[in-house]
């Protein structure tokens with residue numbers, strides 16, 4: 046079931062991205078899963094000039110990891126943010142992937158916090174934007190706090206507390222983009238913020254649906 050789901054995700058991704066690939070993409074029906082899908086170019090979000098190429102490693106990624114990530118809403122982000130941090134000694138199971146994911150999310154949140162703080166200090170930042178950035182900074186601090194509590198819940202195998210913390214981070218992470226949306230302003234940190242939203246959504250999917258103690 047999980048494998049089928051992942052194949053579907055990969056097939057739909059390959060359809061989605063095939064128009065931007067330089068060589069003709071194999072038709073989904075003939076594509077051997079998943080070794081041919083080595084890399085693809087993301088369609089560029091508006092306003093983003095440079096070409097962003099993202100490579101995933103379905104060939105070497107552990108099948109159990111592919112299954113776990115395949116059951117999240119953002120399997121590519123799940124793989125790319127965890128694969129580089131899985132040492133040989135890490136057992137591939139939902140709880141270990143969740144822990145690495147939370148650590149990666151904490152790192153990304155600290156990056157976002159640094160970006161937002163720099164912009165806030167920049168005198169050329171509009172006052173209305175600065176006020177939204179303050180909301181983002183508060184929400185990122187809350188995420189770090191909650192992240193820590195989620196890790197503590199894992200340590201004491203408290204599934205209920207874990208799900209509470211993971212859910213509350215979904216709320217925390219939307220505060221930043223909501224602030225910009227309400228002010229009808231373009232967020233200068235929308236990319237890192239969007240990645241954080243995906244990482245948090247994935248941690249919720251893994252923590253709630255797959256982790257059992």
Ligand SMILES: *[C@@H]1O[C@H](CO)[C@@H](O)[C@H](O)[C@H]1NC(C)=O
Nearest residue numbers: 126130145146148149150152
């Ligand atoms: C998080 O950041 C620390 C310090 O930079 C690094 O050692 C660690 O590998 C990172 N972990 C993840 C999962 O990103």
